[in-house]
Amino acid sequence: MIHHAAPIGRPGPGLPARRSADPLPQLLRQLAARAGDACLFDHVASRPWCSAMFQGRRHAITLRLEGADTGARADALTTGLPDMEWSLSGHFVADMVVDERLDRADGVTLILSALTIEDW
Structure with missing residues (x-):
């Protein structure tokens, strides 16, 4: 018997359905709460990510503190x-890391990368 792999984002036989909601809005709210007042997101992006065993999203976040x-x-x-x-x-x-930190007279810009994995 030959089994065909299910396309990414669809469950294979006997596997639970995976969530497709992007966790980026939740992550940004929590990041803003930790950053405090006068925090701005200059750039945010999220794209699907997967490995042989996991599925998730890769996030790029540029956060400016003033x-x-x-x-x-x-x-x-x-x-x-x-x-x-x-x-x-x-x-x-x-995973969440600071890729770059830019200290300027008017504030600090942090360029962050994060990887979120579906928890099922």
């Missing part, structure tokens, strides 16, 4: 970022 104490706020946000706990419905954060 106002008082931006350097200290950026330090507080990024310290331990890869180990922070996030509460995402149907997903978990497998």
